Amino acid sequence: MPDYAIKTSGLTVEFGNNIILDNINVEIENGDFVAIVGPNGSGKTTFLKALLSIVKPSSGEIKIFGKELDKIKPGEIGYVPQIKTIDRSFPANSIELVLSGVRNRWLGVKSREDKKLALHALELVGAADYARKQISELSGGQLQRVYLARCFASNPKLLLLDEPATGVDLVCESTINELIEEFNKKRGVTVLMVTHDWTAAYHHTNKVMLLNKQLIYYGNKNEAFTELNLMKTFSHLGHKHKVTFGLKSYE
Amino acid sequence: MSEVFSLAFMQRAMVVGILLGAVGGFLGTFVVQRKISFLGSGLSHAAFGGIAIGIFLGIEPMLLAIPFTLLIAVLMVFLKKKADISADTSIGILFSVAMAIGIIFLALNDNYSADAYSYLFGSILNVSVIDLWVVVTLTLVIAVAGKIHWGRWAYSTFDMELARTSKLPVETDEYVLTLLISLLIVVSIKVVGMLLLGAYLVIPAATARIVSRTFFQMSVLSIVIGAVSSIAGLILSYFVDLPSGAVIILLQAILLLVLLTAKRI
Ligand SMILES: Nc1ncnc2c1ncn2[C@@H]1O[C@H](COP(=O)(O)OP(=O)(O)OP(=O)(O)O)[C@@H](O)[C@H]1O
Ligand SMILES: [Mg+2]
Numbered sequence: 444m445p446d447y448a449i450k451t452s453g454l455t456v457e458f459g460n461n462i463i464l465d466n467i468n469v470e471i472e473n474g475d476f477v478a479i480v481g482p483n484g485s486g487k488t489t490f491l492k493a494l495l496s497i498v499k500p501s502s503g504e505i506k507i508f509g510k511e512l513d514k515i516k517p518g519e520i521g522y523v524p525q526i527k528t529i530d531r532s533f534p535a536n537s538i539e540l541v542l543s544g545v546r547n548r549w550l551g552v553k554s555r556e557d558k559k560l561a562l563h564a565l566e567l568v569g570a571a572d573y574a575r576k577q578i579s580e581l582s583g584g585q586l587q588r589v590y591l592a593r594c595f596a597s598n599p600k601l602l603l604l605d606e607p608a609t610g611v612d613l614v615c616e617s618t619i620n621e622l623i624e625e626f627n628k629k630r631g632v633t634v635l636m637v638t639h640d641w642t643a644a645y646h647h648t649n650k651v652m653l654l655n656k657q658l659i660y661y662g663n664k665n666e667a668f669t670e671l672n673l674m675k676t677f678s679h680l681g682h683k684h685k686v687t688f689g690l691k692s693y694e
Numbered sequence: 695m696s697e698v699f700s701l702a703f704m705q706r707a708m709v710v711g712i713l714l715g716a717v718g719g720f721l722g723t724f725v726v727q728r729k730i731s732f733l734g735s736g737l738s739h740a741a742f743g744g745i746a747i748g749i750f751l752g753i754e755p756m757l758l759a760i761p762f763t764l765l766i767a768v769l770m771v772f773l774k775k776k777a778d779i780s781a782d783t784s785i786g787i788l789f790s791v792a793m794a795i796g797i798i799f800l801a802l803n804d805n806y807s808a809d810a811y812s813y814l815f816g817s818i819l820n821v822s823v824i825d826l827w828v829v830v831t832l833t834l835v836i837a838v839a840g841k842i843h844w845g846r847w848a849y850s851t852f853d854m855e856l857a858r859t860s861k862l863p864v865e866t867d868e869y870v871l872t873l874l875i876s877l878l879i880v881v882s883i884k885v886v887g888m889l890l891l892g893a894y895l896v897i898p899a900a901t902a903r904i905v906s907r908t909f910f911q912m913s914v915l916s917i918v919i920g921a922v923s924s925i926a927g928l929i930l931s932y933f934v935d936l937p938s939g940a941v942i943i944l945l946q947a948i949l950l951l952v953l954l955t956a957k958r959i
Contacts, residue, residue: 497855517860524855533727533852534906547860548845549852551910577907 448473448601448633449494453503456489463489465657466503471635471650476627478644478664479637481654482677487637488525490654491603494635495522507601517547521594525605525637526587531579537565537589538574544593564596565589568622584611584619591622602626604636608643616640620647641668704932706826707818707885711924713833714882715898715942719920720840721875722899723913727851733770733872734879735892736789740766741880742888743796745813750799756828759880766792767876771869816887816939818928829881836874847871848909885928887939894939897946898923904953923949 449471456464464486471477479487492498494505496512507515521544541561542550550557565571570588573581581589587607594602604623608616624647627634635652638644644651644664651667653659653676660672725731744762748755770785812820840847850857850864857864879891886894902915927942934941 492855495855495859497858520859522856522859524853528855530853534903534909534912535852536908539908543849543852543856544860546845547849547862549848549909551844551848551908551913 446473447471448475448508449635450506450509451503454490454493454500454505455502456486456493456498457501462656464493464500467658469652469658469661471633471661473633474627474631475650476624476634476648477636477650477652478648479635479652479654480639480641480644480667480676481659485655485676487654488605491522491605491635491637494603495520518544518597519600521597521599521602523587523590523594523602523604523607526583526609529578529586531586533578535578536575537570537578537581537592538562540578540589541565541593541596544597560596561592564592567595568592569618583609584615587611587619588615591619595626600632602632602634602636604634606637606639608638608640616643623647703819703821706823707821707928708925710821710826710829710885711818711928712921713829714878714885715920715922715924716917717833717836717878717920718882718895718924719898719902719916719918720836720913721871721878722895722897722920723902723909723916724847724851724871725875725895726899726903727909731892731896732785733875734895736770736785737763737767737876737879738883738888738891739789739793739796741876741883741891742813743792743794743799744880745883746796746799746803750803754824756824756880759883760877762792763876763880764873767872768869771872812887812937813883814887814889815937816883816885816890816942818885818932818938820884825881825884832877832881836878839870839874843867843870844913848913852909885924885938886942887937890939890943893943893946897943897950901946901950901953904950904957919946919949 447470449469451467451469454464454467455462467490479490481487489498493500494507494512505512507520538553538558538561539550541564542553542557545560546557562571562574565574568588568591570585570592573585573589578586578589587609591607602623607623608619611619620643623634623636626632634648636648648664650662651664652661653667653672655676655678659675660667725734741759741763744759745755747762748758751758766788769788773784773788846857846862847867849860850862850867854864875895879895882891882894898920899912899916901919902912906912906915923946924942927945928938930945931938931941
């Protein structure tokens with residue numbers, strides 16, 4: 444088995460005439476915990492979706508665990524989508540949501556084993572209390588936990604998390620981050636986590652990916668947040684002060 | 695009264711009513727949760743165009759309406775996939791053109807008013823033996839396909855992207871579902887009428903949604919509501935001598951209102 448989990452070469456994604464991801468070359472090693480950082484609209488979600496073959500690249504190549512994407516089995520990659528994209532009007536409860544990731548179809552009638560399996564996963568993330576609640580009744584943080592349970596239940600080798608701590612209170616956020624870290628450390632699962640929270644990125648991950656259409660930086664977290672890198676990543680915002688402030692908080 | 699039910703046409707109509715209502719309730723859950731109710735209204739316009747051409751040429755209207763509607767449905771899904779801002783507009787134009795063709799062919803026809811009226815508002819007297827067999831066949835096809843694929847369809851209805859990460863053929867399923875909905879619309883047009891078909895596809899599912907906690911519950915309930923309201927509406931429409939489609943829709947709307955109110959209280 445190759446020692447990298449993800450390898451992209453020349454990965455380019457276009458929507459219409461807009462280039463969203465421009466020639467991304469990156470090798471992510473097995474067992475890494477990567478924070479993906481970049482401004483709004485910089486292609487973070489699109490990058491994850493390309494890895495999941497939800498979005499089709501216009502050129503370039505992606506290999507995961509040394510395989511072409513169509514050789515990846517369902518359940519090998521766990522995915523927590525960005526919460527604002529989730530349809531909460533669908534009549535479903537937490538158990539069903541978890542089971543969809545394990546069985547790869549929607550279950551109308553659930554067996555006793557199915558329910559036990561889902562409950563176990565929900566307990567793991569501290570979401571057992573609302574196992575039978577409808578997803579429309581859950582708060583943002585609760586829903587994030589259910590999605591995490593859904594991932595964990597299918598025993599993935601790679602976790603792709605799109606801002607898993609957004610809209611989540613501080614305590615809950617650190618619990619979620621710890622859960623993910625535990626998964627990374629104890630089970631050796633490779634994790635890619637999109638986040639706007641640099642502190643979390645710094646504390647929990649070991650690698651950082653700075654993205655703004657192009658790959659600005661990939662590597663060790665300690666060398667990631669240099670002034671030059673941050674300028675390049677966030678330059679179009681034109682808020683130099685914010686960038687400096689961000690730097691200070693780590694020094 | 696009982697002799698009415700021994701009339702052959704009445705028996706036909708009741709079988710057709712129950713089956714269409716059930717199938718409509720089943721497919722309606724996908725229409726509601728995928729938020730494509732414009733598709734029902736739009737495709738019924740297309741079907742109307744096909745039927746009008748059939749009437750004009752003097753051949754069995756359904757023979758023409760089915761391929762005509764399927765073609766428009768495929769075009770529509772294709773246009774929607776292009777997902778630029780103009781898709782919505784082009785779909786709207788497509789349906790109106792189909793409808794315009796229908797109106798012109800009907801106007802060219804001598805029996806214009808009588809036929810048009812029943813196709814617009816639905817009539818229980820419309821149901822022929824051919825219709826009966828078409829509906830029975832369609833119900834069987836949808837029942838078998840639904841039994842096999844419901845788990846897939848429900849999953850991608852909830853979240854197409856998640857379903858794609860589970861390696862489900864969501865594109866194919868979208869076409870299949872749209873084609874089944876189109877077929878249902880063509881065969882329902884005689885009983886429900888073109889103008890009310892959109893609502894017919896949506897109200898039972900929307901009603902079921904109010905009191906359901908899972909999509910499975912919603913599906914079962916929607917099937918029951920669709921079947922019961924259709925048969926009740928058909929019978930009622932015969933006795934009060936009003937267009938069947940309108941009576942069915944009103945019954946469904948009353949039930950929706952009652953449940954909405956009950957839930958609020
Ligand atoms: N399906 C799509 N069709 C067209 N354009 C798209 C599509 N999805 C994303 N885009 C565009 O691609 C760009 C990058 O979007 P993406 O969602 O990847 O950004 P992001 O980095 O995740 O931003 P955020 O921090 O706001 O979540 C945006 O400009 C967006 O408008
Ligand atoms: Mg995003």
